Amino acid sequence: MKIKNVVIIGAGAMGSGIAQIAVMAGYNVTLVDIKDEYIAKGMSSIEKGLNKLEEKGKLKGTSAAALIGNVNTTTDLAKAAKNADFCLEAVIENMDVKKQVFKTLGENVPKHCILASNTSSMSISEIAVASGREEQVCGVHFFNPAPLMRLVEIIKGEKTSDVTVAVARSWSYSLPCLKGKRYCPIVLKDRPGFIANRVNAPTMILMQWAIDKCAEKGIPFEQLDTDAFNPMSPMGPLVLTDYVGLDIAFHTMQYYVKTLHPDFAPGKVITEYVEKGQLGMKTEKGLFEWPKGKKPILERTKKANLFTVEELYAIQANESCRLLEEGVVKDWTTIDKTMDAGYNAPGPMAFLVDGNREKWPKLLNELADKTGREYLRPCELMKSSAYRELRVVK
Numbered sequence: 572m573k574i575k576n577v578v579i580i581g582a583g584a585m586g587s588g589i590a591q592i593a594v595m596a597g598y599n600v601t602l603v604d605i606k607d608e609y610i611a612k613g614m615s616s617i618e619k620g621l622n623k624l625e626e627k628g629k630l631k632g633t634s635a636a637a638l639i640g641n642v643n644t645t646t647d648l649a650k651a652a653k654n655a656d657f658c659l660e661a662v663i664e665n666m667d668v669k670k671q672v673f674k675t676l677g678e679n680v681p682k683h684c685i686l687a688s689n690t691s692s693m694s695i696s697e698i699a700v701a702s703g704r705e706e707q708v709c710g711v712h713f714f715n716p717a718p719l720m721r722l723v724e725i726i727k728g729e730k731t732s733d734v735t736v737a738v739a740r741s742w743s744y745s746l747p748c749l750k751g752k753r754y755c756p757i758v759l760k761d762r763p764g765f766i767a768n769r770v771n772a773p774t775m776i777l778m779q780w781a782i783d784k785c786a787e788k789g790i791p792f793e794q795l796d797t798d799a800f801n802p803m804s805p806m807g808p809l810v811l812t813d814y815v816g817l818d819i820a821f822h823t824m825q826y827y828v829k830t831l832h833p834d835f836a837p838g839k840v841i842t843e844y845v846e847k848g849q850l851g852m853k854t855e856k857g858l859f860e861w862p863k864g865k866k867p868i869l870e871r872t873k874k875a876n877l878f879t880v881e882e883l884y885a886i887q888a889n890e891s892c893r894l895l896e897e898g899v900v901k902d903w904t905t906i907d908k909t910m911d912a913g914y915n916a917p918g919p920m921a922f923l924v925d926g927n928r929e930k931w932p933k934l935l936n937e938l939a940d941k942t943g944r945e946y947l948r949p950c951e952l953m954k955s956s957a958y959r960e961l962r963v964v965k
């Protein structure tokens with residue numbers, strides 16, 4: 572199927588980034604939002620991105636102005652949908668709003684059109700029902716910022732056809748990535764967090780426990796951030812949580828309480844900070860101070876010794892084994908590549924297989940005993956080591 576006309580719904584952080592790379596790939600792009608001012612903001616962000624690339628000489632055979640000219644805009648979704656070959660929804664993370672968008676799309680797009688959602692957490696199968704054409708709906712999950720992040724997860728809903736997955740995947744691979752080669756794994760089951768976010772999710776359980784311990788013992792959060800700081804990364808894990816927003820971490824954890832396990836409950840400190848509106852960078856104060864949004868400067872002379880990088884990797888490996896048990900993915904090689912593309916960090920499974928098969932299950936049991944969080948115990952697949960067979964050898 573040849574895709575020419577692409578409609579992106581939602582001109583926010585994600586939609587504008589995806590529209591930028593779609594127009595760079597040569598598609599006719601229509602960007603849709605509910606108000607002209609939101610469209611103007613999205614277009615200005617696309618323009619900024621394209622101008623920067625032009626200055627660096629990275630727009631071969633075209634110009635920022637020509638590309639901007641290929642982005643149409645409208646607030647009329649039904650009209651935009653009429654000629655669409657591929658629609659990508661990137662509106663706010665609200666199920667009712669997403670369902671309304673998919674209903675309008677279902678009623679207006681041509682028969683062959685593929686519909687995709689960029690949701691980071693919601694059920695693709697549920698969104699798909701609203702369209703009335705479930706076979707043609709899948710998840711296409713970009714990471715922020717879409718022009719720079721290599722990973723795009725392609726999620727199969729309960730009724731998504733193989734053709735839909737194949738078309739969405741090849742479309743995703745056709746979009747340029749400004750930092751390396753795109754990686755677009757297929758997520759075989761529509762489970763919370765898909766792959767990358769899910770593998771990382773239970774590290775938040777340990778982090779919440781450790782943050783509350785710090786507060787209890789009067790240990791500065793700077794020391795806890797230093798426990799797992801990688802000098803190659805721009806930020807440690809706590810500074811990153813502040814950067815993304817404590818409210819986002821809080822809501823994500825609540826979502827995992829509902830969908831995975833009660834141990835994901837947000838800790839006392841985060842709950843208190845969110846309640847009083849101390850949300851991190853965007854409010855200039857979170858776990859750290861962010862004067863005028865400026866990153867905190869940490870001296871890192873001392874550690875809290877409440878967790879280690881190895882423990883975080885063991886937790887990620889355990890969650891990877893759960894993904895294999897649930898059939899979300901069939902081999903661990905894909906999980907490691909997904910983590911590399913989504914977090915710019917090596918995935919946990921090669922470390923488990925090569926040297927930690929006996930050590931990490933013990934370490935996880937000790938962590939569960941220490942924290943009282945049962946979810947951290949090793950799952951059956953991890954205990955059995957049977958994951959070793961589940962790999963792709965090239």
Ligand SMILES: NC(=O)c1ccc[n+]([C@@H]2O[C@H](COP(=O)([O-])OP(=O)(O)OC[C@H]3O[C@@H](n4cnc5c(N)ncnc54)[C@H](O)[C@@H]3O)[C@@H](O)[C@H]2O)c1
Pocket residue numbers: 580581582583584585586603604605606609660661662663664665668672689690691692712713714715
């Ligand atoms: N920001 C991230 O880091 C990130 C990463 C991956 C996926 N996502 C997902 O991508 C989606 C968009 O996130 P975002 O960060 O770009 O949000 P955002 O708040 O920056 O933008 C959302 C846009 O959708 C528009 N919108 C709302 N209702 C609409 C409707 N009915 N029709 C058209 N437009 C509508 C809003 O006006 C807004 O401009 C969400 O599902 C989010 O979970 C976000």
